[in-house]
Amino acid sequence: MKKIVIAVDGFSSCGKSTFAKSVAVRLGYAFIDTGAMYRGVTLYGIEHGLIKNDKIDVERLVSSLEKIRLEFVFNAQRQASDLYLNGENVESLIRTMEVSRMVSHVSSIGDVRRYLTAQQRTMGQRKGIVMDGRDIGTTVFPDAELKIFMTARPEIRAQRRYAELTAKGENVTIEDIMVNLAERDLQDQTRTESPLKQADDAIVLDNSEMSLEDEMVWFEQQIKRLGL
Ligand code: DC
Numbered sequence: 331m332k333k334i335v336i337a338v339d340g341f342s343s344c345g346k347s348t349f350a351k352s353v354a355v356r357l358g359y360a361f362i363d364t365g366a367m368y369r370g371v372t373l374y375g376i377e378h379g380l381i382k383n384d385k386i387d388v389e390r391l392v393s394s395l396e397k398i399r400l401e402f403v404f405n406a407q408r409q410a411s412d413l414y415l416n417g418e419n420v421e422s423l424i425r426t427m428e429v430s431r432m433v434s435h436v437s438s439i440g441d442v443r444r445y446l447t448a449q450q451r452t453m454g455q456r457k458g459i460v461m462d463g464r465d466i467g468t469t470v471f472p473d474a475e476l477k478i479f480m481t482a483r484p485e486i487r488a489q490r491r492y493a494e495l496t497a498k499g500e501n502v503t504i505e506d507i508m509v510n511l512a513e514r515d516l517q518d519q520t521r522t523e524s525p526l527k528q529a530d531d532a533i534v535l536d537n538s539e540m541s542l543e544d545e546m547v548w549f550e551q552q553i554k555r556l557g558l
Contacts, residue, residue: 331558333359333458335473337466339526340480342514343487345537349480349545350462351410356546357460357558362402362453364463364470366413367446368437369424370400374415381432392441400449427495427502430510434517437464443523464518467529476556477532486538487511 336359338350347363354361371391375381380391402411403419412421423429436442443465450470454461461470467477482490488507495502518526528534533552537545 333456334475334556334558335454335457335471336460337471337474337477337529337532338460338462338480339464339467339477339529339532340535341482341487341526342511342518343491344480344482345490345542345545346462346480348542349478349535349537349549350460352542352546353549354460355409356549357458357553359458359460360453361411362450362459362461363411363413364446364450364461364466365433366402366421366424367400367449368442369429369433370413370415370420371395371398371442371446372429372433372436373420373424374398375436376428376432381436384432386432386435386439388439391436392439395441395445422498425495425498427500427506427510430514434514434521438517438521438523440523447524464526465524467532468527469524472529476552477529478535478552479528479532480535480537482536482538484508484511 336353338346340346351361372381374394375386375391378394380387380394399416401414403414405412412419413424414420447470450461453459454471463470467474467479488504488511491507491511492502492504535545535548
């Protein structure tokens, strides 16, 4: 069967990764969470003192990029890939509020985007991949055969993120999350380099009132349409 590239873009906390992961399992494709890569660079910056008191030393961060090795390694227990930063499993460290607060700023640095975009293109060269992010259908793979743009109402997205973080023991409030999401939406949509934008040929999936099962029923219709 012909393998394709599936781009899943959209706002933060819309359930892109959950959906993209299920799509990858359904088709036997690889799944790449590009947000994790931007988070990995952010974590490196924090750990090496290049991001301090909410300020980024852009010059030093950019000149350190070659030292930042990011890999995805499948974790059988989670049935998903964990991100490794220079050989260390950082999957939970990249999901904290501290990283979430700085990652949109790091991801608006052009050199960081170019560095990660090149790696993402290599990962998708052989097709058979589902990649989620903000600019996959517009910049990373503008020729992707299937582009999905996900969205959901802000209060629903905040509830989902709250449940995810509190389940991990993080002490956060819904208000903190609403503020963080609004800031990230604004930053993602207004940055100069590859802003978050629906590709002209993307299909919109608003999952505010949908379960994952509903989403997969919707997805089956899309792949039938494409003859996959
Ligand atoms: O999907 P996420 O929330 O884990 O993404 C983290 C941040 O990275 C988000 O604020 C936007 C940014 N990002 C990006 O700019 N481009 C991508 N392809 C993926 C994520």
